[in-house]
Amino acid sequence: MTLPKTPSFRLDGKRALVAGASSGIGLACAVALGEAGAEVTLAARRVDSLNALVDKMKAAGMSASALPLDVSNVAATQAAVASNGPFDILVNSAGLARHSPAADTTEADFDVAADLNVKGAYFLTQAVAKGLLAAGKPGSLINISSQMAHVGGIDRAVYCATKHAVEGFTKSMAIEWGKAGIRINTICPTFILTDLTRPTFEDPEKRAWIEDKIKLGRAGEVEDIMGAVVFLASQASAMVTGTSLLVDGGWTAE
Ligand SMILES: NC(=O)C1=CN([C@@H]2O[C@H](COP(=O)(O)OP(=O)(O)OC[C@H]3O[C@@H](n4cnc5c(N)ncnc54)[C@H](OP(=O)(O)O)[C@@H]3O)[C@@H](O)[C@H]2O)C=CC1
Numbered sequence: 001m002t003l004p005k006t007p008s009f010r011l012d013g014k015r016a017l018v019a020g021a022s023s024g025i026g027l028a029c030a031v032a033l034g035e036a037g038a039e040v041t042l043a044a045r046r047v048d049s050l051n052a053l054v055d056k057m058k059a060a061g062m063s064a065s066a067l068p069l070d071v072s073n074v075a076a077t078q079a080a081v082a083s084n085g086p087f088d089i090l091v092n093s094a095g096l097a098r099h100s101p102a103a104d105t106t107e108a109d110f111d112v113a114a115d116l117n118v119k120g121a122y123f124l125t126q127a128v129a130k131g132l133l134a135a136g137k138p139g140s141l142i143n144i145s146s147q148m149a150h151v152g153g154i155d156r157a158v159y160c161a162t163k164h165a166v167e168g169f170t171k172s173m174a175i176e177w178g179k180a181g182i183r184i185n186t187i188c189p190t191f192i193l194t195d196l197t198r199p200t201f202e203d204p205e206k207r208a209w210i211e212d213k214i215k216l217g218r219a220g221e222v223e224d225i226m227g228a229v230v231f232l233a234s235q236a237s238a239m240v241t242g243t244s245l246l247v248d249g250g251w252t253a254e
């Protein structure tokens with residue numbers, strides 16, 4: 001009997017694009033992919049933050065470069081991916097939130113959230129996939145969605161709408177591109193301590209509510225997403241496409 005061979009989690013020789021890499025979850029994903037051996041291109045608007053991260057990653061022996069990019073600008077995204085690709089791996093962590101009671105949502109808040117979280121994510125994913133299709137290469141595309149793509153949330157009607165939309169196009173693209181060897185999935189985190197959620201966590205009542213809703217009893221940290229992204233980027237997840245990896249500490253279990 002021959003033993004089955006454990007698939008590799010290594011990403012040596014792979015080129016990864018991480019959008020939203022200047023802070024939070026995207027920054028952690030960039031480091032995780034770099035540590036796994038990928039050559040990582042870090043994209044976001046804050047160039048100084050990207051350059052500082054590139055320097056730290058290089059000092060730690062990783063391969064990294066900075067790509068200034070506003071993901072809500074579709075033409076700029078398409079041009080950046082066309083001139084810097086093809087990328088074997090995409091992690092899209094560029095995102096924002098505009099929280100308010102549903103009855104008070106403004107058109108401006110809806111538009112700014114949809115422009116980045118849905119339209120920007122859609123066309124960034126499309127651009128990377130087009131590069132792979134043209135090159136005849138397989139790839140793994142990962143959108144950072146949210147547990148809020150699976151449930152509703154108070155003051156989060158717009159945010160939930162955008163993240164549910166990401167799940168919809170992810171499934172559709174997985175169907176269309178699977179035979180070309182392009183896998184596409186989402187990671188759906190619970191509340192993670194980042195700049196985005198700092199105001200929520202600074203409210204003791206809200207923090208207590210979050211830590212109660214999370215069945216593991218603690219807030220999420222960016223490190224909680226790092227294993228998930230390496231798994232989905234690597235051959236370890238070769239049969240995984242069109243789905244969500246919930247990293248929600250059990251939030252959606254009830
Ligand atoms: N924190 C949480 O609890 C959770 C977050 N998420 C999702 O994770 C993703 C990352 O959030 P998080 O790390 O918490 O938040 P951060 O605010 O720390 O990071 C957001 C990132 O998105 C980038 N970004 C924002 N706007 C643009 C733009 N127009 N073009 C390019 N990049 C942009 C920012 O870079 P820059 O400003 O330099 O452009 C930054 O790197 C988001 O999609 C969020 O919805 C999902 C579940 C839970």
Ligand SMILES: C[C@H](O)[C@@H]1OC(=O)[C@H](O)[C@@H]1O
Binds near residue numbers: 097148153156191200
């Ligand atoms: C920014 C949100 O408040 C935060 O992001 C998520 O996806 C979490 O579930 C929270 O709603």
